[in-house]
Amino acid sequence: MRFIIQRDLLIESIQHVMKAISSRVTIPILTGIKIEATQEGIKLTGSDSDISIESFIPKEEYGLEHVEGIEEGSVVVQAKYFPDIIRKLPLKTVELITDDQYKVTIKSGGAEFHLNGQDAVEYPHLPKLHTDNSFELKNDLLKDLIKQTVFAVSTVETRPILTGVNMIIEEEHLDFVATDSHRLASRKIPLNLNNENISFKNVVIPGKSLIELNKIIEDNEETITISVTENQILFQTKNLYFLSRLLDGNYPETSRLIPEQSKTIVHTKTKTLLQAIDRASLLAKENRNNVVKLQTKSNNEIEISSNTPEVGQVNEDVTTESIEGEDLKISFSAKYMIDALKIIEEDHVKIEFTGAMRPFIIRPIDNEHILQLILPVRTY
Amino acid sequence: MRFIIQRDLLIESIQHVMKAISSRVTIPILTGIKIEATQEGIKLTGSDSDISIESFIPKEEYGLEHVEGIEEGSVVVQAKYFPDIIRKLPLKTVELITDDQYKVTIKSGGAEFHLNGQDAVEYPHLPKLHTDNSFELKNDLLKDLIKQTVFAVSTVETRPILTGVNMIIEEEHLDFVATDSHRLASRKIPLNLNNENISFKNVVIPGKSLIELNKIIEDNEETITISVTENQILFQTKNLYFLSRLLDGNYPETSRLIPEQSKTIVHTKTKTLLQAIDRASLLAKENRNNVVKLQTKSNNEIEISSNTPEVGQVNEDVTTESIEGEDLKISFSAKYMIDALKIIEEDHVKIEFTGAMRPFIIRPIDNEHILQLILPVRTY
Numbered sequence: 001m002r003f004i005i006q007r008d009l010l011i012e013s014i015q016h017v018m019k020a021i022s023s024r025v026t027i028p029i030l031t032g033i034k035i036e037a038t039q040e041g042i043k044l045t046g047s048d049s050d051i052s053i054e055s056f057i058p059k060e061e062y063g064l065e066h067v068e069g070i071e072e073g074s075v076v077v078q079a080k081y082f083p084d085i086i087r088k089l090p091l092k093t094v095e096l097i098t099d100d101q102y103k104v105t106i107k108s109g110g111a112e113f114h115l116n117g118q119d120a121v122e123y124p125h126l127p128k129l130h131t132d133n134s135f136e137l138k139n140d141l142l143k144d145l146i147k148q149t150v151f152a153v154s155t156v157e158t159r160p161i162l163t164g165v166n167m168i169i170e171e172e173h174l175d176f177v178a179t180d181s182h183r184l185a186s187r188k189i190p191l192n193l194n195n196e197n198i199s200f201k202n203v204v205i206p207g208k209s210l211i212e213l214n215k216i217i218e219d220n221e222e223t224i225t226i227s228v229t230e231n232q233i234l235f236q237t238k239n240l241y242f243l244s245r246l247l248d249g250n251y252p253e254t255s256r257l258i259p260e261q262s263k264t265i266v267h268t269k270t271k272t273l274l275q276a277i278d279r280a281s282l283l284a285k286e287n288r289n290n291v292v293k294l295q296t297k298s299n300n301e302i303e304i305s306s307n308t309p310e311v312g313q314v315n316e317d318v319t320t321e322s323i324e325g326e327d328l329k330i331s332f333s334a335k336y337m338i339d340a341l342k343i344i345e346e347d348h349v350k351i352e353f354t355g356a357m358r359p360f361i362i363r364p365i366d367n368e369h370i371l372q373l374i375l376p377v378r379t380y
Numbered sequence: 381m382r383f384i385i386q387r388d389l390l391i392e393s394i395q396h397v398m399k400a401i402s403s404r405v406t407i408p409i410l411t412g413i414k415i416e417a418t419q420e421g422i423k424l425t426g427s428d429s430d431i432s433i434e435s436f437i438p439k440e441e442y443g444l445e446h447v448e449g450i451e452e453g454s455v456v457v458q459a460k461y462f463p464d465i466i467r468k469l470p471l472k473t474v475e476l477i478t479d480d481q482y483k484v485t486i487k488s489g490g491a492e493f494h495l496n497g498q499d500a501v502e503y504p505h506l507p508k509l510h511t512d513n514s515f516e517l518k519n520d521l522l523k524d525l526i527k528q529t530v531f532a533v534s535t536v537e538t539r540p541i542l543t544g545v546n547m548i549i550e551e552e553h554l555d556f557v558a559t560d561s562h563r564l565a566s567r568k569i570p571l572n573l574n575n576e577n578i579s580f581k582n583v584v585i586p587g588k589s590l591i592e593l594n595k596i597i598e599d600n601e602e603t604i605t606i607s608v609t610e611n612q613i614l615f616q617t618k619n620l621y622f623l624s625r626l627l628d629g630n631y632p633e634t635s636r637l638i639p640e641q642s643k644t645i646v647h648t649k650t651k652t653l654l655q656a657i658d659r660a661s662l663l664a665k666e667n668r669n670n671v672v673k674l675q676t677k678s679n680n681e682i683e684i685s686s687n688t689p690e691v692g693q694v695n696e697d698v699t700t701e702s703i704e705g706e707d708l709k710i711s712f713s714a715k716y717m718i719d720a721l722k723i724i725e726e727d728h729v730k731i732e733f734t735g736a737m738r739p740f741i742i743r744p745i746d747n748e749h750i751l752q753l754i755l756p757v758r759t760y
Contacts, residue, residue, distance in 0.1 A: 078691065081663065081691060084662050085659070085662055088659050089659070090655065090659075103692075109696075110697045110698060110699075111659055111696040112694065112695055112696065113663070113692060113693075113694045114692045114693050114694070115692035116690070116691060275468070275470065276490070276491070278468060279468050279469070282461060282468065283461065283493070310496070311458065311495065311496060312461070312483075312493060312494045312495035314491070314493045315492055316490045316491040316492065317490045319490075
């Protein structure tokens, strides 16, 4: 194998595949990056078995030559050293050469590295997906769906299925739902399926996969293709191939958790409420639960308060836009409320309560497609 | 105690005194910030016994009113909560009020915090220094002296005196010297003492104190006054008072370590050499010592190389500006060399070697006042 490549493109590709590489894998060769050179270009692969990422650098693109002098071949290099070496090379281009002992020579300017590599034949083959369950999304919309839900997945393994995000396609809508059983985040968008008949309810993507995917895909309007099989999901753009396993098991039916009636409705500015909760939580951190209280008052005011006897107490009156319905006094996790309000880009939110012991709902005003649900905490 | 203060000034003062506050102190009240209000302004104090910092916010300055409604008094607040609270308040001003139970009320907009405080009488008194050993420096020059030496102090406690920087005044020159016995950094500047007769050789300032001081003083041409007693040193600007203990013991005589003759002299570009050493060190990190080799070659070239059999090897030919004297092959710590070259702002350096087993010297060309010395490593 031999080629000369634009260094910045190689660095970008390395950063992408590194998202899948872990030093704690059971198959030793997976601590490496697989490099394959063909006349079409250079392909890098990283995998930890759960997530596999391929990043392709075409020989030519938009009339620019990215790679030259290609002699085909492949090798696996140690991911612990390769990225830093490429990043610190002196010139804008770098030449890679392998010999028949899988020794990799890296040349740029006066610098010459010789790294011990491994035979790429030892590297596991990535499965090729065969499915008709494919649909397309814009990159930026997929990023929104991830950001607005993935923070609510469970981080404990007591119910593994809850560590994933449930992806549902029904009636030409795509819905992402995540819950750790104390709160729930959901985002729904209309989906144009071009008359294809795709529908599924029980696809559960590991939260970790979506977090890594979100780091790699750019925030633009380019198209990403999503393909689903029984146990894997593939996200594919022009030069990127992101494969993740799906979680086994049945995702709980969450729609029945969402209250249909409400007894107290508060309209308020998102940021004002977020900052008041954030301040109140400063003194709530000594408590394991980080609990703050919300109480309706007269003149459209709510009081946010928290009390830790050893440290002190805090209370803040927040003027809302309106309070309708019954008086209310409720306690909840400041962290969950901050998480929920942070991902709402709209300036105004509506909060619907159904009493101090029932879950409550936060939604942006004029956007029914984002829903955040939080279970209150009993305080005595 | 009661006052209303500009919040950004209070935040800045808190950040300064926090540099002296540690959660691991034997005197519990030192985990707090002492706040004192007088008609002149507000003074904050933080201390861990080794370092004490006072930051003063004058009531008025440059015709601006920083503090209003002052009722004199003092209190100690918990440093764990106070900084975050002040930082997250909603308005540009904040009111502080204490009651006779040392309860501190913090008000800004609708937010109101009540924190448990402590009686300031319990807070240790900072010593007042009485000394004629005072001199003045510009802030930016003091920052240079610190940056160019403090990285070379010892980080192990086997010889505690080496964890400090030796400050010497002799013959109208100020000299900072640091060594961990494997390398040495020194910076000398001429000092205008206005005919006062100040001279000392054995003042040793803890490296940690200088690192914290460097974070607080601004990079400008304002004047800082330095006063030295037998066991303490005070750095004082208009609104800041930074007191540190000095280290006990005799600092070793370092001047005899510096070779007076050299056998090989290399002139080269600082950055080119720095980057080549940095690259070579990528593969040297598996070795405990992070050792790289330098070898003179023909055509004014030097070869920088490193070899870790399990990983691979690297070599790079660097074109220098000149090589005079004997051929040379020497091994040394890449980290020490990188540290030394990083603090040299000049574009060109001169390296003077006296054989493979003797310490070598790095100096900027045309600046005899900066000197870096490194002991080589024996390799077989």
